[in-house]
Amino acid sequence: MVSRPTPSYIILGAQKAGTTSLYHYINEHPWVIKARRRETHCLDWRWDEKIKTKSKQLEYCQRFFFTDHVKNRVSCQTGDSSPSYLLDSRRVIPRLKRVFDWKMKFFVMMRDPVRRATSHYSMVTSTDGTPAQQKTRGLEWRNKSLWDVVQMEMKKMNECSLIPYWNIEDGIIDQDCFDQFFGSQQEDEAWNRYLERYVPLNTGSYGLLTRGMYAVQLRPWFRSFDRDQFMFLRLESMKSKNGVPNAMERVFSHLDLPYHPICDESAKNSREYESTDTKIHDYLQRFFEPHNRGLASVIQTKSEEWIDPWPYQVV
Template sequence: MSTFRKIAEDFALMGKRLLERAEKTWRLATSPLRELPNVVIIGTQKGGTTSLYHYLCQHPRIGGALSKELHYFNLEYKKHRLWYRSNFDLQGNRISLEATPDYIFDENTLWRMSRLIPEAKLIAVLRDPVSRAYSQYNHVQRGMGNWGADPRSFEEAVQADIRFARENRVIGRSEYEDIFHSYVRRGIYAPQIRRFKKVYGDQLLVLRSEDLFSDPNGFVNSIFEWLGIEQRDLQITQKYGRGNYKKEVPMRKELEDFFEPHNRKLYELLGVKEWWSY
């Protein structure tokens, strides 16, 4: 690389950092004038939330956050609420949207959200818990969050999380095991949904991930209708968050047997027929 080109690239990088710093300062200065989110996608991890977030943001009446996952109500709550506001649009006629799929699973998020955004609408998309568990495991194996891979086999990791659920708790607490190794517990949906439903009632919309995967346009337009905004055709040119791994799940039958009674509790809670065929 020539000296001139190196200097030019260094100046370009410096300029980019200065612009980013200036935008951050401006956003913080104007944060009292910014929206809090009207809609939050709360979960589930590996349930298609990234695709759903980007599809919803195609609507001109919806404005996404500065980044999809802010983690304010679980990992960043020590920051001032003005920091949280700084991530959204200036107040106007648009719906502000955030999506942090860890919210549904974290013990502290519900009461924190109910204090700051009690009028918000919440969306939870739930995936077949067996496929979801294997997807999370492979996500961790790819170095999720730069923490490194899980040294255990999928079978060992799953058995360990089942023991943890039986001997300790299901709902997470933003601890290491909860964030990275909750392969099974995140798929025990009923207690997670029940607690949010108790506080938010009809403001909580619970949908099935497989319907998003099979018909994204119809799925997202049903949400537009729920939000009271006009429907529109999506531009689906990219699929987000898809892992490159073998989709045949080890221990599928054992996991299906484990999840079956938990799924029945979810169906009863939501008043729906069987979502997954086991």
Template sequence: MDDLPTFFIVGAQKTGTSSLHDWLRQQPDICLPKIKETHYFAYPERYRYGLDWYLEQFSTSGRKATGRVMGEIDPEYMFFSETPKRISQLINNPKIIFIFRNPIERAFSQYQMSVARGYEDLSFIEALEIEQDRLANDTDDFSLKHHSYLSRGRYAEQVQRYLQAFPKSDFLFIKFKDMVSDDKGEEMYGHICSFIGLKSDPAIADRTRRSNEASEPISMILRNIIHRGSKLRRLIGKTIPSYDLKLKIWLAIDRLNRRPLKHKETLEYHRIPNHMIMSIKNEVKRLQQMTNLDFDDWLEKMSQCTRLQKMPDSK
């Protein structure tokens, strides 16, 4: 079958994938799903929809047959363990891009998102301390999706799954910090375009646009209707038969119901338990060997954290 994706940008979550999706959509030679993140290869309930459903998520006019580059950006694909195997059963050797963010800062950004959506009532440190218990007792993948703060930052084991599933694929590893920086951002974006086979001018994209930044709901009632699977949402959903239309409506309402955070919880590295920091550091060192990227800035920040914990006034 020709009309299949040739590239995947698999995450990680909270590494600018929404902004990257919006930038790439501005390129005339690309075909992306009509709505970002189908989760087809990640969630079992979506995978059961079948291949025809998946391909319907892509614009017909933008299929590979018209000469456009077809692919998907979905950060769940990096974290959910069955994804590489499912993709490999359908597609041979796609190009795969990983974007890495300091695992602690990424975890905090996800935590802010879960708080904003009403999925989290604990403080950041409290949430980290019970994360493993939540995941161990997770019967419906809710915590896996919304409380996996440090678990999603174990990048090395996630990359390893893809290396095993696609030994002949081309991989591109990028640091989030470089992709969004004023100095390297345009170069990184151009590198991404070239890697996936885009001939378009990278300058076409308006990279000043930032999507899915930290925010809070304007109306808590609307937030709960959208994100907590309320009876009202289910009732409204029954009146709209089209999955695409329902999703577009809820996403539009969600965007309109957001505003910038007024009261931001500060990320306090020195409050994070030392055993968590050491575990993350070991994972980062593995990732450094696998990708040949320089993560010394991450490691130094984590070392500063452990030094601060030893100070008498750090608690």
């Protein structure tokens, strides 16, 4: 028996899709040791550019965990939940492959992208929380309506040639154009331009729409890691009857841990927000609907759960 590496798993995202709850559920297992902080961000926000050698980079990143405790407990493991990682693949993947050069497990939580976007906007523009929390969320969307932010984000994507199939003004999709563009080299190039230009490290006020475009976010990860390292979960499934125990049975199996019942199934870090205006809601559903339909082919599953993960009545 040898100790497991630190960390053994990472919850990559998506933000506002139940990652906090998943992290807490995993840490209810007696063989899991919490990190020193829930979101380490050691590979993006807190990455230290001054450190150049691989060994020192590893030493720095492992300071965010109780690494010595894990080494002395060969049955135990620890992990990270930094939901910005999924989107910020351009920065995170090379660092992860260099510093954590073992085969770890990944989790990706997904949620109806319309509801995810609304929740994201509500969190960022909320005036509650500590000054430090408000600073981290950013001020860029303050005094802007949800519609203002949607249009602003659409223009950024359009500038990068990421949505040639979408008529921003009318909210209409060219399905033939989408089918040709989805998964193409042109989409990859546009996606890289978007990540380089519009994924900052000093604010949480970005990616309102792209964080819900799960298929294009996942492709860089699949090019860099084996598919069997990933597990995908839908927040909506976890909210259904017996959803948490059913999901956690699969989660613990993915981590090579024996099943352990969850004592506290309550949602963590959730918030109430106002219902979305019908015009905005319909606009966003039309935009996300083809992305949702294409997700199953990207994660290579025939499970009914993912064939039409968020059925919309598109008008």
